[in-house]
Amino acid sequence: MAVFAYKGRNASGGTVAGTLEGDDSGAIADHLSNMGVTPVDIQPFHGVSGSNAKQADWLKHLTAKPITPMDLMLFSRQMYTLLKAGVPILRALAGLQESTQNPTFAALLQDLRESLDSGRELSTALRRHPKVFSVFYVSMVQVGEMTGMLDQTFIRLFAYLDFERDMKERIGTALRYPSFVVIAMGLAIVIINLFVIPTFAKVYAGFHADLPAITKLLLGFSAFMVSYWWLLLAMLAGAVTGIRYYINTSTGRYNWDKYKLKLPIVGPIIFKATLSRFARSLALTFKSGMPILQGMTVVSLVVDNEFMRQRIDKMREGIERGESILRTAVTAGVFNPIVLQMIAVGEETGDLDGLMAEVADMYEQEVKYEVATLSSKIEPILIVSLGALVLVLALGVFLPMWDLGKAAMH
Numbered sequence: 001m002a003v004f005a006y007k008g009r010n011a012s013g014g015t016v017a018g019t020l021e022g023d024d025s026g027a028i029a030d031h032l033s034n035m036g037v038t039p040v041d042i043q044p045f046h047g048v049s050g051s052n053a054k055q056a057d058w059l060k061h062l063t064a065k066p067i068t069p070m071d072l073m074l075f076s077r078q079m080y081t082l083l084k085a086g087v088p089i090l091r092a093l094a095g096l097q098e099s100t101q102n103p104t105f106a107a108l109l110q111d112l113r114e115s116l117d118s119g120r121e122l123s124t125a126l127r128r129h130p131k132v133f134s135v136f137y138v139s140m141v142q143v144g145e146m147t148g149m150l151d152q153t154f155i156r157l158f159a160y161l162d163f164e165r166d167m168k169e170r171i172g173t174a175l176r177y178p179s180f181v182v183i184a185m186g187l188a189i190v191i192i193n194l195f196v197i198p199t200f201a202k203v204y205a206g207f208h209a210d211l212p213a214i215t216k217l218l219l220g221f222s223a224f225m226v227s228y229w230w231l232l233l234a235m236l237a238g239a240v241t242g243i244r245y246y247i248n249t250s251t252g253r254y255n256w257d258k259y260k261l262k263l264p265i266v267g268p269i270i271f272k273a274t275l276s277r278f279a280r281s282l283a284l285t286f287k288s289g290m291p292i293l294q295g296m297t298v299v300s301l302v303v304d305n306e307f308m309r310q311r312i313d314k315m316r317e318g319i320e321r322g323e324s325i326l327r328t329a330v331t332a333g334v335f336n337p338i339v340l341q342m343i344a345v346g347e348e349t350g351d352l353d354g355l356m357a358e359v360a361d362m363y364e365q366e367v368k369y370e371v372a373t374l375s376s377k378i379e380p381i382l383i384v385s386l387g388a389l390v391l392v393l394a395l396g397v398f399l400p401m402w403d404l405g406k407a408a409m410h
Helices: 025-034 051-063 069-084 088-101 105-116 123-128 136-148 150-205 211-225 228-246 250-261 266-287 292-300 306-320 325-330 337-349 354-370 372-409
Strands: 001-009 015-022 038-044
Touching: 001 025, 015 025, 015 105, 025 038, 038 325, 069 088, 069 150, 088 105, 088 211, 105 123, 123 136, 136 150, 136 292, 150 211, 150 266, 150 372, 211 228, 211 372, 228 250, 228 306, 250 266, 250 306, 266 292, 266 306, 266 354, 292 306, 306 325, 325 337, 354 372
Parallel strands: none
Antiparallel strands: 001 015, 001 038
16 A cells, blocks of 8 residues: 555644555545545655654654653643633644644644544543543543533643642652762762772781771672672662562552551651542542542542552442441541541531542641651761761771781880
8 A cells, every 4th residue: 555645624624634545545535534534635655664664653752752741731721721711622732732842742732633523522532642641630631521611620630730740849859969868878888899998908918917807897898899799780680670570560569559658757758648649639529520439449540559549449449338438538547537537527518529628738738848857857867877887987997007006006
C-alpha cells in the first residue's frame, strides 16, 4: 500500500491533516468520509516509510519534549476558563493546541480533537493517554460530563494538581541539603579509603610496630576496597536490583509502603501527606457528584501507597455491605480521633465533602509545618554522623603517630 498525505475538514469545520495508507486516493477519500472528514486535498506522501519511518518515529519519540505536570495544570486551568466562557470543547482544544509551546502536548491535543470528531467523549479520549492523564483525572472528567459541571471539574483538578506540585517541591527543597551532605560523606569515605589511607599504610609498615585495633580495622577495610572495589560495586548493583525487583512484586510493594510510613522523621510526613491526598481526592469526588463506591475505588488508585490502598478498599467493601463511613474508617485504623469525629459530623449533617476538605486542609497544614522543620530535625543527625566519621578516621590514622611520638620522647 502507498502512503498518502491528506487535508480535510471535520463536522465542525475545523481543519485536519495527517497520513494514511491505502491503495489509491479514492480509498483514502472513502476512509476519510467514513470518519466524518470531508477531504480537501490528497497527495502521495514522499516522506520516509517502512523501516525508515519506524526509525524516524523512534528518533522523534526519543527527542520529543516530555509533557510535564505544569502542562497538565495549565491545560486544566485554561479548559476551565474557556468552558466557563461558553467556548465549545473542540474550539477550546484547537485554541490550546495553537497556543501551547510544547510540540508533544500539541500532538496530544490534536489526538483529542480527532477522537472527539469521531464521536468519542472527552473522558474516553483522555483515557487513550494513561501516561499523561491518571485514572483519577479521567474519572473526574467523566463525572463532570455526566453532571454537566465539566468547567468546575477542571478548576478542581487544577487545585488538586497544584497541591500535589507544592508538596513535592516542599519535600524536595527540605531534602536537598541533607542529600547533598550524605552524598559528600559517601564520596569522602571512598576517596579516603582508596587514596589517603593506603599512603599512611606504607608509612606504618616501616614502623614495624603493633598498631591499635581501630587502625588495623581501617587499614583492612581500605585494602579490601582497593583490591576488590569491583566486587563492592557488583554487590551494590545487585542489592539495588534485588530491592527494586522485590518492591515491584505485590508483597514487596505492600511491605515497603507499610514500612516507610513508620520510618523515623520522614515516616509521619509521608503518612500525613498520603491521608491529605486521600481526603482531598474523596472530597473532590463527593463535590463533583461521583457515587461513593465509585469515588472510593478511584481514590484508592490515587494515594500511591499499596498499604493505604488496601485499607481504602476495605472501607469501600464495608460501605458496599451497608456499613457507615464512620464505622469503616474506624475499622481501617489509620485515622486519628479528630478526623473520625469530623467524619461522624459530616455524615450526620450531609456535608461530608466539606468535612473531608477540612480534614485535607488539616493534614496539609501539618505536612507543611513538618516539611518546613525537616531540615532542622535532620541536621543534628548529620552533624553527629559526620563528627563520628571524623573521630574514627582521626583516631585510626593519627593514634599510631601519637604513640610513636610518645615512645620517641621517652
